[in-house]
Amino acid sequence: MSLLRLDSATIKFGGLVAVNSVSFELDKGDLFGLIGPNGAGKTTCFNLITGVYKPTSGVITFRGKSIGGTPSSKIAAHGIARTFQNIRLFRALSVLENVVVGGYLRHRTGLFSALAYLPSSINETNRLRAEAMELLKVVNLAHVADVRSADLSYGMQRRLEIARAMATQPELLLLDEPAAGMNPLEKEELLVMVKKIRDEHGMTVLLIEHDMRFVMNLCERIVVLDHGEEIAQGPPSAIRNDPKVIAAYLGEAV
Amino acid sequence: MNFWLIRVLSILGAIAGCAGLQVVAGGQSDYIQRLLILAGLYVTLSVSLNLINGITGQFSIGHAAFYQVGAYMAGFCSVHYFKSSHLPPLVWLVVTMVVAAIAAAGAGFVVGLPSLRLRGDYLAIVTLGFGEIIRIQVQNTPALGGSYGMNIEPKVQSIALVWLLAVLCVAVCRNLLKTASGLPFLAVREDEVASSAMGVNVTRAKVTAFVLGSAFAGSAGALLASYEGFITPATFGMDVSFIILTMVVLGGTGSITGSIFAAVFLTLLPEYLRGLKDASGGPLTLTGGTVVAWMIGVIFAVAVLRHVYEDAKRSRLNRLCFGIGGVVVGLIVQAIASVMMNKIGALHDKIIMIGQLRMAIFAVTLIVLMLLRPQGVFAHHEFSWDWVGRLIGRRRRATV
Numbered sequence: 102m103s104l105l106r107l108d109s110a111t112i113k114f115g116g117l118v119a120v121n122s123v124s125f126e127l128d129k130g131d132l133f134g135l136i137g138p139n140g141a142g143k144t145t146c147f148n149l150i151t152g153v154y155k156p157t158s159g160v161i162t163f164r165g166k167s168i169g170g171t172p173s174s175k176i177a178a179h180g181i182a183r184t185f186q187n188i189r190l191f192r193a194l195s196v197l198e199n200v201v202v203g204g205y206l207r208h209r210t211g212l213f214s215a216l217a218y219l220p221s222s223i224n225e226t227n228r229l230r231a232e233a234m235e236l237l238k239v240v241n242l243a244h245v246a247d248v249r250s251a252d253l254s255y256g257m258q259r260r261l262e263i264a265r266a267m268a269t270q271p272e273l274l275l276l277d278e279p280a281a282g283m284n285p286l287e288k289e290e291l292l293v294m295v296k297k298i299r300d301e302h303g304m305t306v307l308l309i310e311h312d313m314r315f316v317m318n319l320c321e322r323i324v325v326l327d328h329g330e331e332i333a334q335g336p337p338s339a340i341r342n343d344p345k346v347i348a349a350y351l352g353e354a355v
Numbered sequence: 356m357n358f359w360l361i362r363v364l365s366i367l368g369a370i371a372g373c374a375g376l377q378v379v380a381g382g383q384s385d386y387i388q389r390l391l392i393l394a395g396l397y398v399t400l401s402v403s404l405n406l407i408n409g410i411t412g413q414f415s416i417g418h419a420a421f422y423q424v425g426a427y428m429a430g431f432c433s434v435h436y437f438k439s440s441h442l443p444p445l446v447w448l449v450v451t452m453v454v455a456a457i458a459a460a461g462a463g464f465v466v467g468l469p470s471l472r473l474r475g476d477y478l479a480i481v482t483l484g485f486g487e488i489i490r491i492q493v494q495n496t497p498a499l500g501g502s503y504g505m506n507i508e509p510k511v512q513s514i515a516l517v518w519l520l521a522v523l524c525v526a527v528c529r530n531l532l533k534t535a536s537g538l539p540f541l542a543v544r545e546d547e548v549a550s551s552a553m554g555v556n557v558t559r560a561k562v563t564a565f566v567l568g569s570a571f572a573g574s575a576g577a578l579l580a581s582y583e584g585f586i587t588p589a590t591f592g593m594d595v596s597f598i599i600l601t602m603v604v605l606g607g608t609g610s611i612t613g614s615i616f617a618a619v620f621l622t623l624l625p626e627y628l629r630g631l632k633d634a635s636g637g638p639l640t641l642t643g644g645t646v647v648a649w650m651i652g653v654i655f656a657v658a659v660l661r662h663v664y665e666d667a668k669r670s671r672l673n674r675l676c677f678g679i680g681g682v683v684v685g686l687i688v689q690a691i692a693s694v695m696m697n698k699i700g701a702l703h704d705k706i707i708m709i710g711q712l713r714m715a716i717f718a719v720t721l722i723v724l725m726l727l728r729p730q731g732v733f734a735h736h737e738f739s740w741d742w743v744g745r746l747i748g749r750r751r752r753a754t755v
């Protein structure tokens with residue numbers, strides 16, 4: 102059984118069909134790429150999967166359960182976490198605190214024990230902080246754990262978003278243009294990091310990316326959107342030579 | 356074991372401290388006692404509003420409404436049930452504080468739930484409206500004394516309880532921020548979309564903060580009712596909400612320390628002004644012209660200071676000089692404007708006692724703050740021993 106399945110997922114904003122009958126399937130352990138020109142509807146696909154929007158029609162199933170239209174705050178508990186194309190960190194909070202918010206989902210003590218500062222709450226806080234620290238090591242941010250997240254460099258902020266999403270311990274990780282704004286060296290590191298997240302942390306990864314080289318090197322399967330429609334699907338070698346894809350990118354080197 | 360020992364000792368310490376304050380204040384004039392009570396109540400009110408506005412990032416501007424709900428709930432209970440309860444007055448006061456907190460929390464839930472589900476400034480409008488509705492409703496309810504007010508028995512004046520509530524309110528907010536449970540509230544303030552993607556129930560966090568903040572305001576209301584022994588709807592007008600809001604903004608939204616200092620400062624400032632005497636020993640008065648001139652002077656000073664602040668490249672000395680320069684410019688402009696304004700007959704003849712300028716001073720404080728330091732005096736910083744250590748450490752290093 103597939104982990105995530107989009108079946109003719111469609112959403113209209115007024116007259117604009119942002120995502121038009123898109124279908125694809127992810128299996129557990131996939132490293133899946135979602136590509137397409139600007140405005141193709143990639144981010145909107147993420148928003149459909151994570152409950153930011155409700156599909157106008159079509160079905161989205163995760164682990165066999167329909168999740169289309171589930172409120173976004175419940176999606177994380179189902180096991181899907183995401184990053185944002187336009188970075189959305191909790192800017193005034195420290196790097197570590199950002200990750201603890203991701204882990205808060207698994208926090209087991211009640212509000213009262215926090216208000217009374219009971220040992221149970223203190224222990225729980227320490228546990229979440231230790232877990233968050235481990236994740237910061239995965240994304241090479243442990244040395245800046247106490248820095249205000251707004252003060253990080255762009256590349257570091259992107260990595261922090263990944264760590265924060267991982268803190269919810271998702272089965273499926275959605276990364277929206279994780280390499281945007283990174284220099285070649287940082288991209289190289291990110292490539293290794295994403296592979297590691299899949300191989301060592303067992304998370305399935307669905308990622309949107311503009312950098313073709315990055316996607317082709319990383320992903321094992323790719324789906325291509327253009328104007329909200331799915332125009333191709335398959336392994337990188339097939340996508341590279343697909344005439345429709347080449348046309349959509351208007352001769353850009355694919 | 357050690358943990359519980361420290362916990363018990365700190366609770367006993369807080370109780371002893373508040374009781375000690377009451378003993379010391381007992382020897383002072385009624386006026387000093389009144390100031391202590393008001394300062395304590397305003398600490399509770401501003402810290403609890405800070406939980407809503409500063410920590411959770413909402414914008415409630417009608418906090419006095421919950422203060423009023425608490426006061427009237429406590430008053431009503433005292434009038435009807437105190438005699439039959441056969442409780443000592445002080446114990447009864449604690450009971451009414453709890454009842455008032457529950458009533459205000461309930462009101463907070465009813466008002467908060469619908470408006471906090473939406474994004475945007477609905478809460479500001481709704482809380483403002485709720486404050487007025489409650490006030491006018493009470494004015495027209497004979498059972499609550501209508502606009503004449505309500506006499507409350509027993510009249511208990513407990514400085515200790517007032518400050519214990521303040522300490523409790525501060526402790527609860529501090530505890531929240533020290534544990535992971537506080538993070539969802541801060542996360543909601545920072546980014547609602549990202550919070551909910553991380554599994555934070557945004558509405559729940561907002562409503563929780565709002566209900567908790569309202570409960571503390573309600574409890575403070577019970578203390579006010581029993582201290583005054585008499586409450587009228589006019590005690591809880593929009594100006595009270597506005598004062599509490601000014602305290603939160605002045606101290607720095609999100610800084611508990613800032614709220615405490617601002618609450619005490621803004622409680623004492625008007626009293627200090629009222630006490631100012633002119634040369635002949637009467638209360639200090641100003642002409643309308645002078646007041647207008649001061650406002651013009653402030654505008655000029657702020658314009659200069661803002662110019663300096665925005666240029667990050669300046670050196671420290673340069674900043675200091677221009678800072679002093681800005682104040683001097685303000686004073687000169689004030690002096691010139693004062694002469695000119697007082698030539699206008701109507702402004703010259705209007706005599707204002709300085710104590711009456713309270714609201715004008717609050718308004719000007721807010722505007723100046725928004726222009727020069729929108730994050731508030733303390734920004735989001737908190738008092739900590741660490742910080743004191745650094746301060747002393749720095750001073751020590753400087754003297755070596």
Ligand SMILES: Nc1ncnc2c1ncn2[C@@H]1O[C@H](COP(=O)(O)OP(=O)(O)O)[C@@H](O)[C@H]1O
Nearest residue numbers: 114117119137138139140141142143144145146
């Ligand atoms: N909330 C919205 N309301 C109206 N139009 C939207 C909304 N969200 C996205 N769109 C439109 O949908 C299209 C796809 O956007 P998006 O998914 O962000 O593209 P991309 O593939 O670059 O991520 C764009 O034309 C965008 O303007």
Ligand SMILES: [Mg+2]
Nearest residue numbers: 143144145186
């Ligand atoms: Mg996008």
